[in-house]
Amino acid sequence: MKKSIYILFLLFMVSVIQAQTLFEKGFYVDNIGNKVEGLIKNIDWKNNPTEFEFKYNENEESQIISINNAKEFVVDGKSKYIRAKVDIDRSSSITKDLSNNKLPVFKNETLFLKNIVEGKANLFLYEDNNLVRFFFSTDQLPIEQLVYKPFLITNDKVSYNIAYKQQILNNLKCDKITLRQIENLDYFSKDLISIFLEYNKCILGDDYINHSESSVKRKKININLRLGVSLNNISLNNSLNGFTTEFNKTIGFRIGSELEFVLPFNNNKWAILTEPTFNTFSSDSKNALTTTSVKYSSIDLGVGIRHYFFLPDKSKFYGNFSYNYAILTSGSIDFSNYAPELDISGNGNFSLGIGYKRNKFSIEILQSFNRSIISNYAFWGSDFSSTSLIVGYTIF
Incomplete structure:
Protein backbone atom coordinates (compact mmCIF):
# COMPACT_ATOMS: atom_id res chain seq x y z
CA MET A 1 0.00 0.00 0.00
CA LYS A 2 2.79 2.41 0.90
CA LYS A 3 4.59 1.63 -2.36
CA SER A 4 1.40 2.45 -4.25
CA ILE A 5 1.17 5.78 -2.44
CA TYR A 6 4.75 6.65 -3.42
CA ILE A 7 4.12 5.75 -7.08
CA LEU A 8 0.85 7.70 -7.08
CA PHE A 9 2.59 10.72 -5.59
CA LEU A 10 5.37 10.65 -8.20
CA LEU A 11 2.88 10.31 -11.07
CA PHE A 12 0.86 13.15 -9.60
CA MET A 13 3.89 15.43 -9.38
CA VAL A 14 4.90 14.75 -12.99
CA SER A 15 1.40 15.27 -14.39
CA VAL A 16 0.60 18.49 -12.55
CA ILE A 17 3.98 20.06 -13.27
CA GLN A 18 3.37 19.42 -16.96
CA ALA A 19 -0.11 20.98 -16.65
CA GLN A 20 1.13 24.28 -15.27
CA THR A 21 0.45 27.49 -17.17
CA LEU A 22 3.81 29.11 -16.46
CA PHE A 23 4.12 31.74 -19.18
CA GLU A 24 2.07 34.94 -19.36
CA LYS A 25 1.84 37.78 -21.83
CA GLY A 26 4.46 40.47 -21.42
CA PHE A 27 7.39 42.20 -23.03
CA TYR A 28 10.91 43.38 -22.45
CA VAL A 29 12.90 46.33 -23.77
CA ASP A 30 16.31 45.47 -25.16
CA ASN A 31 19.48 47.54 -24.93
CA ILE A 32 18.74 49.57 -28.06
CA GLY A 33 15.19 50.38 -26.99
CA ASN A 34 13.24 47.78 -28.97
CA LYS A 35 10.07 46.49 -27.31
CA VAL A 36 10.03 42.69 -27.66
CA GLU A 37 6.59 41.17 -27.05
CA GLY A 38 5.95 37.56 -26.13
CA LEU A 39 5.48 35.35 -23.08
CA ILE A 40 7.35 35.63 -19.78
CA LYS A 41 7.55 32.92 -17.14
CA ASN A 42 5.88 34.60 -14.18
CA ILE A 43 7.47 33.24 -11.03
CA ASP A 44 6.03 36.06 -8.88
CA TRP A 45 9.55 36.60 -7.61
CA LYS A 46 10.15 36.67 -3.86
CA ASN A 47 13.65 38.03 -4.49
CA ASN A 48 14.33 40.47 -7.30
CA PRO A 49 15.51 38.48 -10.32
CA THR A 50 18.73 38.85 -12.27
CA GLU A 51 17.21 37.17 -15.33
CA PHE A 52 13.88 35.93 -16.67
CA GLU A 53 12.62 33.27 -19.04
CA PHE A 54 11.05 34.46 -22.30
CA LYS A 55 9.58 32.98 -25.48
CA TYR A 56 7.94 34.60 -28.49
CA ASN A 57 4.89 32.29 -28.49
CA GLU A 58 3.62 29.00 -27.06
CA ASN A 59 5.30 26.96 -29.79
CA GLU A 60 8.77 28.47 -29.42
CA GLU A 61 11.55 27.25 -27.15
CA SER A 62 12.13 29.56 -24.20
CA GLN A 63 15.34 31.51 -23.68
CA ILE A 64 16.95 33.17 -20.68
CA ILE A 65 17.20 36.96 -20.87
CA SER A 66 19.78 38.28 -18.42
CA ILE A 67 19.88 41.67 -16.76
CA ASN A 68 22.66 42.62 -19.20
CA ASN A 69 20.27 42.31 -22.15
CA ALA A 70 17.06 43.96 -20.92
CA LYS A 71 16.42 47.52 -19.77
CA GLU A 72 13.06 46.50 -18.33
CA PHE A 73 10.49 43.72 -18.49
CA VAL A 74 6.77 43.61 -17.79
CA VAL A 75 4.35 40.78 -17.05
CA ASP A 76 1.06 42.26 -18.25
CA GLY A 77 -1.18 43.25 -15.37
CA LYS A 78 1.17 41.72 -12.80
CA SER A 79 4.59 43.33 -12.41
CA LYS A 80 7.19 45.65 -13.90
CA TYR A 81 10.96 45.57 -13.34
CA ILE A 82 13.47 48.14 -14.56
CA ARG A 83 17.24 47.83 -14.79
CA ALA A 84 19.12 50.47 -12.84
CA LYS A 85 22.68 51.12 -11.76
CA VAL A 86 22.29 52.29 -8.18
CA ASP A 87 24.10 52.70 -4.90
CA ILE A 88 22.69 50.16 -2.45
CA ASP A 89 23.42 49.69 1.24
CA ARG A 90 23.40 46.01 2.16
CA SER A 91 24.08 46.51 5.88
CA SER A 92 22.39 43.87 8.01
CA SER A 93 19.28 44.64 10.04
CA ILE A 94 19.81 41.62 12.30
CA THR A 95 20.64 42.83 15.81
CA LYS A 96 23.67 40.59 16.37
CA ASP A 97 25.20 41.78 13.08
CA LEU A 98 24.70 45.54 13.53
CA SER A 99 27.63 47.93 13.43
CA ASN A 100 28.04 51.28 15.20
CA ASN A 101 28.22 53.12 11.88
CA LYS A 102 25.01 55.09 11.32
CA LEU A 103 25.87 55.94 7.71
CA PRO A 104 24.87 53.63 4.86
CA VAL A 105 27.70 51.68 3.28
CA PHE A 106 26.92 52.02 -0.40
CA LYS A 107 28.03 49.72 -3.17
CA ASN A 108 27.26 50.44 -6.82
CA GLU A 109 25.34 47.57 -8.43
CA THR A 110 23.19 46.92 -11.49
CA LEU A 111 19.82 45.56 -10.32
CA PHE A 112 16.33 44.83 -11.52
CA LEU A 113 14.12 47.06 -9.33
CA LYS A 114 10.42 46.34 -8.98
CA ASN A 115 8.40 49.41 -9.97
CA ILE A 116 5.60 49.82 -7.43
CA VAL A 117 4.35 53.36 -8.14
CA GLU A 118 4.95 55.14 -11.46
CA GLY A 119 4.33 58.86 -11.98
CA LYS A 120 6.04 62.18 -11.29
CA ALA A 121 7.63 60.37 -8.34
CA ASN A 122 8.45 56.68 -8.73
CA LEU A 123 8.78 54.10 -5.97
CA PHE A 124 10.81 50.91 -6.39
CA LEU A 125 11.42 47.82 -4.27
CA TYR A 126 14.44 45.54 -4.01
CA GLU A 127 14.39 42.29 -1.99
CA ASP A 128 17.15 39.75 -1.50
CA ASN A 129 16.20 37.21 1.17
CA ASN A 130 16.05 39.27 4.41
CA LEU A 131 17.30 42.44 2.73
CA VAL A 132 14.55 44.94 1.85
CA ARG A 133 15.40 48.29 0.26
CA PHE A 134 13.19 50.96 -1.28
CA PHE A 135 14.33 53.34 -4.00
CA PHE A 136 12.73 56.39 -5.54
CA SER A 137 13.14 58.86 -8.38
CA THR A 138 11.43 62.01 -9.66
CA ASP A 139 11.47 63.87 -12.96
CA GLN A 140 14.34 65.91 -11.47
CA LEU A 141 16.19 63.19 -9.56
CA PRO A 142 17.72 59.87 -10.68
CA ILE A 143 17.02 56.67 -8.78
CA GLU A 144 18.43 56.62 -5.26
CA GLN A 145 17.89 54.51 -2.17
CA LEU A 146 15.55 55.66 0.56
CA VAL A 147 17.88 55.35 3.52
CA TYR A 148 16.89 53.43 6.62
CA LYS A 149 19.54 51.80 8.79
CA PRO A 150 19.56 50.41 12.34
CA PHE A 151 22.89 50.77 14.15
CA LEU A 152 24.36 50.28 17.63
CA ILE A 153 24.85 53.14 20.06
CA THR A 154 26.13 50.78 22.74
CA ASN A 155 26.40 47.00 22.83
CA ASP A 156 22.77 46.65 23.84
CA LYS A 157 21.12 49.81 22.51
CA VAL A 158 19.93 50.25 18.92
CA SER A 159 19.17 53.50 17.15
CA TYR A 160 17.97 54.19 13.59
CA ASN A 161 19.07 56.33 10.69
CA ILE A 162 15.72 57.44 9.23
CA ALA A 163 17.04 59.69 6.47
CA TYR A 164 14.28 58.41 4.16
CA LYS A 165 11.83 60.76 5.87
CA GLN A 166 13.99 63.78 5.05
CA GLN A 167 14.40 62.54 1.46
CA ILE A 168 10.64 62.34 1.06
CA LEU A 169 10.11 65.72 2.74
CA ASN A 170 12.63 67.35 0.38
CA ASN A 171 11.36 65.80 -2.85
CA LEU A 172 7.63 65.11 -2.48
CA LYS A 173 6.30 68.60 -1.91
CA CYS A 174 2.54 68.94 -1.96
CA ASP A 175 0.11 70.98 0.15
CA LYS A 176 -1.87 67.83 0.97
CA ILE A 177 1.13 66.04 2.48
CA THR A 178 1.81 67.20 6.01
CA LEU A 179 4.96 67.04 8.09
CA ARG A 180 3.11 64.87 10.58
CA GLN A 181 2.34 62.31 7.86
CA ILE A 182 6.00 62.06 6.95
CA GLU A 183 7.09 61.83 10.59
CA ASN A 184 4.75 58.87 11.05
CA LEU A 185 5.98 56.99 7.97
CA ASP A 186 7.39 53.53 8.61
CA TYR A 187 9.83 51.85 6.23
CA PHE A 188 7.18 49.45 4.93
CA SER A 189 5.53 48.99 1.54
CA LYS A 190 2.09 50.02 2.76
CA ASP A 191 3.25 53.36 4.22
CA LEU A 192 5.56 54.31 1.36
CA ILE A 193 3.09 53.34 -1.36
CA SER A 194 0.45 55.46 0.35
CA ILE A 195 2.60 58.62 0.47
CA PHE A 196 3.82 58.23 -3.14
CA LEU A 197 0.26 57.70 -4.37
CA GLU A 198 -0.91 60.77 -2.50
CA TYR A 199 1.89 62.87 -3.99
CA ASN A 200 1.25 61.73 -7.56
CA LYS A 201 -2.48 62.26 -7.20
CA CYS A 202 -1.81 65.75 -5.83
CA ILE A 203 0.43 66.67 -8.78
CA LEU A 204 -1.00 64.62 -11.66
CA GLY A 205 -4.59 63.87 -10.75
CA ASP A 206 -5.25 60.35 -12.05
CA ASP A 207 -2.33 60.29 -14.50
CA TYR A 208 -0.14 57.80 -12.61
CA ILE A 209 0.13 54.02 -12.28
CA ASN A 210 -0.18 52.04 -9.08
CA HIS A 211 1.57 48.78 -9.96
CA SER A 212 0.91 47.43 -6.48
CA GLU A 213 -2.78 47.20 -7.45
CA SER A 214 -1.83 45.12 -10.48
CA SER A 215 -0.50 42.32 -8.30
CA VAL A 216 -2.76 39.38 -7.66
CA LYS A 217 -4.85 40.07 -4.57
CA ARG A 218 -3.77 37.56 -1.95
CA LYS A 219 -5.92 36.11 0.75
CA LYS A 220 -3.26 35.23 3.28
Missing part, protein backbone atom coordinates in the same frame (compact mmCIF):
# COMPACT_ATOMS: atom_id res chain seq x y z
CA ILE A 221 -5.13 32.88 5.62
CA ASN A 222 -7.57 30.05 4.94
CA ILE A 223 -9.44 28.01 7.55
CA ASN A 224 -10.40 24.56 6.28
CA LEU A 225 -12.72 22.12 8.04
CA ARG A 226 -11.52 18.58 7.26
CA LEU A 227 -13.30 15.26 7.85
CA GLY A 228 -11.93 11.86 6.95
CA VAL A 229 -11.70 8.12 7.36
CA SER A 230 -8.43 6.28 7.94
CA LEU A 231 -7.28 2.73 7.23
CA ASN A 232 -4.98 1.95 10.16
CA ASN A 233 -2.14 -0.58 10.29
CA ILE A 234 -0.72 -1.65 13.67
CA SER A 235 1.82 -4.29 14.66
CA LEU A 236 3.17 -5.21 18.09
CA ASN A 237 6.26 -7.15 19.11
CA ASN A 238 8.26 -8.17 22.16
CA SER A 239 11.99 -8.69 21.60
CA LEU A 240 12.39 -10.62 24.88
CA ASN A 241 9.95 -13.48 24.29
CA GLY A 242 9.47 -13.27 20.52
CA PHE A 243 5.78 -12.34 20.72
CA THR A 244 4.49 -10.61 17.57
CA THR A 245 1.05 -9.77 16.31
CA GLU A 246 -0.52 -7.73 13.58
CA PHE A 247 -3.91 -6.19 14.21
CA ASN A 248 -6.71 -6.35 11.71
CA LYS A 249 -6.75 -3.32 9.43
CA THR A 250 -9.42 -1.06 10.84
CA ILE A 251 -11.30 2.03 9.81
CA GLY A 252 -10.88 5.03 12.07
CA PHE A 253 -12.27 8.54 11.92
CA ARG A 254 -10.63 11.94 11.99
CA ILE A 255 -11.84 15.52 12.21
CA GLY A 256 -9.62 18.57 12.03
CA SER A 257 -9.45 22.28 11.45
CA GLU A 258 -6.59 23.37 9.22
CA LEU A 259 -5.06 26.85 9.33
CA GLU A 260 -3.33 27.64 6.04
CA PHE A 261 -0.99 30.62 5.69
CA VAL A 262 -0.55 31.45 2.00
CA LEU A 263 2.93 32.86 1.37
CA PRO A 264 3.04 36.23 -0.44
CA PHE A 265 5.12 35.20 -3.46
CA ASN A 266 5.29 32.66 -6.31
CA ASN A 267 1.65 33.30 -7.29
CA ASN A 268 0.12 31.89 -4.09
CA LYS A 269 1.56 28.44 -4.78
CA TRP A 270 3.14 27.88 -1.35
CA ALA A 271 1.48 27.70 2.05
CA ILE A 272 2.40 26.85 5.64
CA LEU A 273 -0.05 24.54 7.39
CA THR A 274 -1.00 23.80 10.94
CA GLU A 275 -3.79 21.40 11.83
CA PRO A 276 -5.04 19.90 15.08
CA THR A 277 -6.84 16.64 14.29
CA PHE A 278 -8.83 14.28 16.50
CA ASN A 279 -8.30 10.59 15.62
CA THR A 280 -9.92 7.49 17.06
CA PHE A 281 -9.94 3.75 16.27
CA SER A 282 -9.96 0.29 17.87
CA SER A 283 -8.86 -3.15 16.68
CA ASP A 284 -8.32 -6.77 17.77
CA SER A 285 -5.77 -9.47 17.00
CA LYS A 286 -6.07 -13.18 17.83
CA ASN A 287 -3.48 -15.94 18.00
CA ALA A 288 -3.12 -19.25 19.83
CA LEU A 289 -2.00 -17.59 23.04
CA THR A 290 -4.15 -14.53 23.49
CA THR A 291 -6.54 -11.99 22.06
CA THR A 292 -5.01 -8.54 21.92
CA SER A 293 -7.16 -5.41 21.79
CA VAL A 294 -6.09 -1.86 21.11
CA LYS A 295 -8.08 1.32 21.70
CA TYR A 296 -6.62 4.62 20.69
CA SER A 297 -7.69 8.27 20.64
CA SER A 298 -5.40 11.24 20.12
CA ILE A 299 -5.16 14.85 19.06
CA ASP A 300 -2.50 15.16 16.40
CA LEU A 301 -0.81 18.55 16.02
CA GLY A 302 0.48 18.85 12.46
CA VAL A 303 2.80 21.46 10.94
CA GLY A 304 3.76 21.33 7.29
CA ILE A 305 4.13 22.91 3.89
CA ARG A 306 1.90 22.72 0.81
CA HIS A 307 2.50 23.45 -2.86
CA TYR A 308 -0.35 24.18 -5.28
CA PHE A 309 -0.45 23.42 -9.00
CA PHE A 310 -3.04 25.63 -10.67
CA LEU A 311 -5.13 24.37 -13.58
CA PRO A 312 -6.71 26.42 -16.40
CA ASP A 313 -10.25 25.96 -15.00
CA LYS A 314 -9.28 27.72 -11.74
CA SER A 315 -9.16 24.43 -9.81
CA LYS A 316 -5.86 23.10 -8.45
CA PHE A 317 -3.94 20.03 -7.41
CA TYR A 318 -1.66 20.15 -4.39
CA GLY A 319 0.92 18.17 -2.50
CA ASN A 320 1.84 18.58 1.16
CA PHE A 321 4.40 17.29 3.62
CA SER A 322 3.89 17.50 7.39
CA TYR A 323 5.25 16.51 10.76
CA ASN A 324 2.63 15.40 13.29
CA TYR A 325 2.89 14.97 17.03
CA ALA A 326 0.23 12.90 18.77
CA ILE A 327 -1.13 14.00 22.14
CA LEU A 328 -2.84 10.96 23.62
CA THR A 329 -6.35 11.47 24.96
CA SER A 330 -6.98 7.79 25.81
CA GLY A 331 -5.64 4.42 24.83
CA SER A 332 -4.36 1.03 25.93
CA ILE A 333 -3.38 -2.40 24.64
CA ASP A 334 -5.07 -5.29 26.51
CA PHE A 335 -4.31 -9.03 26.48
CA SER A 336 -7.03 -11.57 27.32
CA ASN A 337 -4.75 -14.03 29.14
CA TYR A 338 -1.22 -12.72 28.72
CA ALA A 339 0.65 -10.00 30.59
CA PRO A 340 -0.81 -6.79 32.01
CA GLU A 341 -2.17 -4.10 29.70
CA LEU A 342 0.24 -1.69 28.02
CA ASP A 343 -0.17 2.05 28.16
CA ILE A 344 -0.09 3.86 24.84
CA SER A 345 2.08 6.96 24.48
CA GLY A 346 2.12 9.86 22.04
CA ASN A 347 4.90 10.19 19.47
CA GLY A 348 5.58 11.97 16.20
CA ASN A 349 5.68 10.96 12.55
CA PHE A 350 5.71 12.38 9.03
CA SER A 351 2.93 12.40 6.48
CA LEU A 352 2.63 12.97 2.75
CA GLY A 353 -0.56 14.04 1.01
CA ILE A 354 -1.89 14.74 -2.48
CA GLY A 355 -5.19 16.45 -3.17
CA TYR A 356 -7.47 18.36 -5.48
CA LYS A 357 -9.34 21.58 -4.68
CA ARG A 358 -12.11 23.34 -6.57
CA ASN A 359 -13.64 26.50 -5.15
CA LYS A 360 -14.13 25.76 -1.44
CA PHE A 361 -14.16 21.96 -1.64
CA SER A 362 -11.16 19.63 -1.50
CA ILE A 363 -10.37 15.93 -1.41
CA GLU A 364 -7.04 14.47 -0.29
CA ILE A 365 -5.25 11.15 0.14
CA LEU A 366 -2.88 11.30 3.11
CA GLN A 367 -0.24 8.72 3.97
CA SER A 368 0.96 8.87 7.58
CA PHE A 369 4.20 6.96 8.04
CA ASN A 370 5.24 4.67 10.90
CA ARG A 371 5.40 5.83 14.47
CA SER A 372 5.60 3.96 17.74
CA ILE A 373 2.56 4.06 20.01
CA ILE A 374 4.35 2.47 22.97
CA SER A 375 7.70 3.88 24.04
CA ASN A 376 7.80 3.40 27.80
CA TYR A 377 8.71 -0.30 27.78
CA ALA A 378 12.16 -1.82 27.36
CA PHE A 379 11.24 -4.86 25.23
CA TRP A 380 7.97 -3.85 23.58
CA GLY A 381 7.88 -2.21 20.17
CA SER A 382 5.13 -1.14 17.79
CA ASP A 383 4.49 0.34 14.38
CA PHE A 384 1.45 2.40 13.52
CA SER A 385 0.69 3.92 10.12
CA SER A 386 -2.44 4.98 8.30
CA THR A 387 -3.84 5.95 4.92
CA SER A 388 -6.62 8.53 5.03
CA LEU A 389 -9.23 9.89 2.65
CA ILE A 390 -10.09 13.45 3.66
CA VAL A 391 -12.72 15.86 2.38
CA GLY A 392 -12.39 19.55 3.18
CA TYR A 393 -14.38 22.75 3.03
CA THR A 394 -12.92 26.25 3.29
CA ILE A 395 -15.04 28.15 5.78
CA PHE A 396 -12.89 31.31 5.68
